[in-house]
Amino acid sequence: MRNILFAVAILLAGLGLSSPYHFQLLTFIGIHTLLALGLNMLMGYAGQISLGHAAFYGIGAYTTAILTAHFNWSPWLALPAALFLAVLIAFLVALPMLKLSGYYLGMGTLGFGMITYVLIREWSGFTGGDSGLVGIPPLDIGPVCLSSGRACFYVVWGTVVLGFIVCERLVNSRVGRALRAIHDSEQAACAMGINTAQLKISVFMLSAFLAALAGFLYAHLVSFISPNTFDFLTSIRIVTMVVIGGMASIWGSLLGATLITLLPEWLHIFSDYEMVVYGLVLMVIMIFLPQGLTRGLLDIYERSKRRAGVPSTTAKG
């Protein structure tokens, strides 16, 4: 139901808007939402941190860019290749890495992100190195070219809706409950017969899949990519989206991605002090809504409702 409303809202927004600037901004919000959604499955639900998530974003983008721009593949053939490669690398990385936990996993994934970034930058024969990779063809379906602002918007947000449906179904299933169980107590999850190692690897692969999908869309919509889009700061920004929006909340990914994408645009008026205000906004949100926007706002709503009506429940024994 919520997803239908969401889809209708997207449809209306696409029809109502006309400014290319707005379309571009919304398209980026959509791509960031996909990134945040993937990381939220890993971090918010399963409780496994990744500080190198931009790597999978980059792998998705560069795989499709190289295959289409250098080897003239159709983007639709490059898509499964990009997704497959990202998921395969995620599997190989997760195998040794997810034995770590907490800070150590953070450091491990950070290292992986940096290695990927350096590879992209230095392997200039393929990737164009620092000067970037140009000439990535736009997406098209038969004769319809999807390079206009409105078409891009629909492609990206259509993908976001699909991603939401998939993740929502996962979260409310046996698999999703097992993920949340790992987050709350890995020891007890094991004692329930959950193969925690295998499940953590699977969800890592899922989040890499979504990041690579975002990378694919980004590459074809922007038609030019350079290594800096996939650096350490991007990884941190994705983590920030998840934390600000709300851990273990699918809609939180949307809120977080929206805020983190829009904030720099709004803060232009502070010119020199832009980054200071940016940091302050994040601090204030974390201090007053440590659970993130979604959970925080819900809590405020519930508290006000409780104050108005029934006191907290106690049940039979």
Added chain:
Amino acid sequence: MSDRNAELGSLPPLLRVESVSKAFGGIQALHEVSFEVAPGTIHAVIGPNGAGKTTLFNIITGAYPPDEGGVVYAQQEVRGRKVHELVSLGIARTFQNVELFGNMSVLENVLVGQHVRTRCGFLGAIVRGPWVRREERQMREYSMELLEFVGLDGVADHRSSDLPFGWQRFLEIARALATRPRLLLLDEPASGLNAVETQRLGELLEEIRKRGVTLVLVEHDMSLTMGISDRILVLHQGKKLAEGTPREIQANEAVISAYLGKE
């Protein structure tokens, strides 16, 4: 109760621990401990703090392997098996300090307990076909039955960490039962319970045994242990001090002196 012992004595044991030893650094936590648990019985493990009771539990459930010795469960050597594999073979446990999934509801905790008896995976969850919905419905029904069994059906939708401590213990038992175990290990199930709750626990454990589950419990509450156990194993400083029926243990000189601190 001795009748039941005689009657079940002919069946092969459900669990056989064979001279298990385990050291942590320089500390010998367990030294050549052996015992057998007949199916359908309640077996208690008692002993002063640091006697190696929890270590014994962790070895039986596969949390870590013994340094020496073996564990035979249902005529099968299970030494070195992983925890989650043993759960699917029918060994479930509860924890000394209650390890619930605190952010999940009471019902969800029991649903997770059924993980090993259900099969919906990533693809199944995304497609959500008829069999997945049927499985989900059956899981919910069975979970509610178990919650009713332990008396928590009225709080199914509450966050588990919001429950009073005693109720959390009962929830943990319901969650362990959801794995459909043949052997259930309870690590100090009565600690933190008041007198009324402890009595209810005793009745509940009897009830669980009647349903065909074999119980092994570590417990400090002597009236509970003596009241419900068929056999008792006494550990002292990592070694087996005595084993027998509650009456035998109560009369055992070595046990009495160990508990009173005489040497």
